[in-house]
Amino acid sequence: MINLEVKIPDTPGSLIELIKPISNNGGNVYGILHFHDRKTNNMIPVNISFELSESIQEVSLKKIKSELKERNIQIENIAYGIEKKLITVLLTGHVFDTDVMDTIKKLASKNISVLELQAKFTELEEVSNVKLKIEFPEEMSKNELIATLREICDKKNLLLITS
Amino acid sequence: MNVNICLIGKGIVGTSLIQILLKKKEFFERKFNINFVVNSIIEIDGALINSQGIDLKEVIDIKENFRRLPYWEKDAKFEDITSKLNIAICIETTPTNPKTGEPGLSHIIHALDNKIDAVSSNKGPLYLEYEKLRNLAKLNNCYLKYEATVASCVPTLGIKEALIANEIISIKAILNGTSNFILSRMTAEGINFDLALKEAQELGYAESDPTLDVEGYDAAGKLVILANELLGWSKKITDVQVEGISKVSSHTIELANSDGYVIKHLAIAENNKLIVTPRLIEKHSPLNISGNLNAMELQTNYAGPILLIGRGAGGLEAASAILNDLIYISKRRGYIT
Numbered sequence: 269m270i271n272l273e274v275k276i277p278d279t280p281g282s283l284i285e286l287i288k289p290i291s292n293n294g295g296n297v298y299g300i301l302h303f304h305d306r307k308t309n310n311m312i313p314v315n316i317s318f319e320l321s322e323s324i325q326e327v328s329l330k331k332i333k334s335e336l337k338e339r340n341i342q343i344e345n346i347a348y349g350i351e352k353k354l355i356t357v358l359l360t361g362h363v364f365d366t367d368v369m370d371t372i373k374k375l376a377s378k379n380i381s382v383l384e385l386q387a388k389f390t391e392l393e394e395v396s397n398v399k400l401k402i403e404f405p406e407e408m409s410k411n412e413l414i415a416t417l418r419e420i421c422d423k424k425n426l427l428l429i430t431s
Numbered sequence: 432m433n434v435n436i437c438l439i440g441k442g443i444v445g446t447s448l449i450q451i452l453l454k455k456k457e458f459f460e461r462k463f464n465i466n467f468v469v470n471s472i473i474e475i476d477g478a479l480i481n482s483q484g485i486d487l488k489e490v491i492d493i494k495e496n497f498r499r500l501p502y503w504e505k506d507a508k509f510e511d512i513t514s515k516l517n518i519a520i521c522i523e524t525t526p527t528n529p530k531t532g533e534p535g536l537s538h539i540i541h542a543l544d545n546k547i548d549a550v551s552s553n554k555g556p557l558y559l560e561y562e563k564l565r566n567l568a569k570l571n572n573c574y575l576k577y578e579a580t581v582a583s584c585v586p587t588l589g590i591k592e593a594l595i596a597n598e599i600i601s602i603k604a605i606l607n608g609t610s611n612f613i614l615s616r617m618t619a620e621g622i623n624f625d626l627a628l629k630e631a632q633e634l635g636y637a638e639s640d641p642t643l644d645v646e647g648y649d650a651a652g653k654l655v656i657l658a659n660e661l662l663g664w665s666k667k668i669t670d671v672q673v674e675g676i677s678k679v680s681s682h683t684i685e686l687a688n689s690d691g692y693v694i695k696h697l698a699i700a701e702n703n704k705l706i707v708t709p710r711l712i713e714k715h716s717p718l719n720i721s722g723n724l725n726a727m728e729l730q731t732n733y734a735g736p737i738l739l740i741g742r743g744a745g746g747l748e749a750a751s752a753i754l755n756d757l758i759y760i761s762k763r764r765g766y767i768t
Contacts, residue, residue: 294715321713323713323736324715326735327735356690356692356711357711358683358686358687358694358711360678360679360683361678386686386689388682388683388685388686389682390682395680397680397682397685397686399687399690411702427678427709429679429687429694429708429709429710429711430711431692431710431711431712431713
């Protein structure tokens, strides 16, 4: 999560001028705080939080800063928040026949939480496709998480697809 | 200057190379003052041999009846020919045998043992015996070039020289056009794997037995070559963790899509590990290429990410990569001044 502290003029359309460079460069805006009570010289402090994908973060952030500068938006501060470690994975195979609750419990035993499960299958006997949104501990690396998932999937003959 | 070439294999790639050599003959003479003289073309059951140079137009015109030409010698083998003819560079284009690398492996070894520079579009020998061949080339003071073995005409190996001041840290690539075509069609049309495979076969993008492609073994071989060449590793095909795409269904793709992902069959070299597997990538990722294209993303220490995209297969495409290798060798040997 990236948090920008900026100052924008208290005029119609200023907020759009702030949001455009962020969304045009792949930013997913999570929240905006306006501090009208701290207005000085017609400039209002604003905090905007957004997410950028890791693969494009460096390049996109550069572009965002440059485009904000072109729009005369002054950046006061940039902060990088501690993100919850989340990952989306897909499992394909006989996910339910191989006891999906057991899969979830095995993950839970290692402090890995399944936040969301979405499944698609046509017939009960056919293979199922399951999407899991997983939260995993700060101290666990992504590689460790994937190794844990892979161990479970290999035993159950499930195809694991990660990002 | 005349440079004598032995061509091993007159399949799609070999024939395409002959076509380009014919077409570019005047260009090479004008620009480089070089004339590539093909004095032998070797097939499984014999060879066309002419020490003064084979009439390539005649070979093209006669098509599959080339065995009727007067200079066809039945049962002639490469090993016999090298003692009879003066050959500067041999070009190995026979089909890949994924288990043994033969007969291509023996051809390359024989060439190098006889101090003949070698160019290969056959990847089997390179991913099965990379170190052995590289060491043999060095021992005999020979050039061994194989740009066409990975992503055909896309300079996935040649880029190493262009990035000489950088360290290449990792590789993420789409190296098999068949599996990429199948996944692209499944994504675009919502069709299942079997239907997409059938479509690929009808269009000539997949073999009748697509196992090597869809189960990731073809990409695994290419990944070994890339990792050894670009990252300086010493890996073999058995070091690659391989997972195919045949279990990916239209439902899998739908689930991926609902979160803004697509599924691609990626070949990855990072942290001293090699893996070929279906992966989720974001829709806006530059690796989200469609059809039967190949792509390679390198992470470097100074230049950051670098992406190459292009056609990963095709006769003319592979032949153009072979020609690049011929020019490379010719420049360094002083055939081109």
